[in-house]
Amino acid sequence: MLHHLPILSPDPIWGLTAEFQADPRPEKIDLIVGVYRDETGQTPTLNVVKEAERQLAATAGSKAYRPLAGNAAFNASMTRLLLGDGASSLERAATIQTVGGTGALRLLGDFIKLAQPEATVWTTDPGYINHRPIFEAAGLHVRDYHWRQQAEGIDVELAFNSLADARPGDVLLIHGCCHNPSGIDPSAEDWAEIAAFCAKRDVVPLIDIAYLGFGLGLDEDAAGLRHLVEALPLVLCAASCSKNMGLYCDRLGAAMIVAPNSGVLANTTRNLENLGRTNYSMPPEHAAAVANIVFSAKDQWAAELAAIRNRVSSLRTTFCDTLESIGAPASFQALRQHKGMFSILPLSPAQMQRLRAEHGIYGSNTGRVNIAGLRAADIPMVADAIVKVAAYH
Ligand SMILES: Cc1ncc(COP(=O)(O)O)c(C=O)c1O
Structure with missing residues (x-):
């Protein structure tokens, strides 16, 4: 063999x-x-994380299996972190805990392959070194579009020109903030143009947000994602807690699907769970439990993150x-x-x-x-x- x-x-x-x-x-x-x-x-390791781990060690909860979607409180807090407290879109979001941001990308890749097998995933050039391999491993076609600097920020026209072949149902992967590797982020006007492009071409955006809080702030860095969610019926999102909570090796992330309406959420979640089930069954609990304590000390977390930024x-x-x-x-x-x-x-x-x-x-x-x-x-x-x-x- x-x-x-x-x-x-x-x-x-x-x-x-x-x-x-x-x-x-x-x-x-x-x-x-x-x-x-x-x-x-x-x-x-962030102080807020060290404190959370001390609390968890003191309570030493059970290690029994957890639900297939992972920690429900973590999923709810991540959804609020990404979409904003009180956002109306919270009602049409399905979120599942994943093994890092990479796990979220792969789970969404498998999900796209299941729901829209002929879709092409369009990734940025230059781009994150692991995007193409992840979506190809999920059996999807992958093509690149240009992500280049012009005088002020991203050259949106060049990006759209290189997406000329994008078909309805294709997936446009966009880095939510702090583009890896170029550091070039869209402005508010660029996000509006990206939303209009997706609407006109019936293309589904997939926001990979691995550096939330490293650009301008936790809310500021989610602004592009939130704009797309308000403007479009369907948005996919892969989020990571590796950098902004410093939980790199604990492998914590989330896959979120913001659907056209709340009626499809239960089946969407069941499909995500089923994809995880045939791979690793359920995500590990520890980092999600840490994250829940971090969310409850959000001011301290935001201050530590601001010092890093x-x-x-x-x-x-x-x-x-x-x-x-x-x-x-x-x-x-x-x-x-x-x-x-x-x-x-x-x-x-x-x-x-x-x-x-x-x-x-x-x-x-x-x-x-x-x-x-x-x-x-x-x-x-x-x-x-x-x-x-x-x-x-
Ligand atoms: C753009 C991008 N997406 C996803 C990831 C994956 O993050 P994680 O380490 O949480 O799997 C990274 C990590 O470097 C990244 O840069």
């Missing part, structure tokens, strides 16, 4: 991380994997100021407008390799870097190295 297996190269991100770990240079810098890091280079944004500003002050090409200044942890440096794969080989600075060959991987003290050295490699063509 095993000799029939395809021969695979290492995953590009995790393979590069292994290369980083094997690099003996003490001054090496990891800007590869999308995790938040503090000034000491650690990915901290402000640190990333101040690193971004200092990075751009430093690049400007040492004469880096003007194209680097686009990074200032970006939201969230990622940006694409305007460097070629060869220049990114040079950055690694000569300066020990690790980003993807595509130019993607995790700004949160920078420490303030490293910025002058990183900026200097970038200017040096940018001079080679």
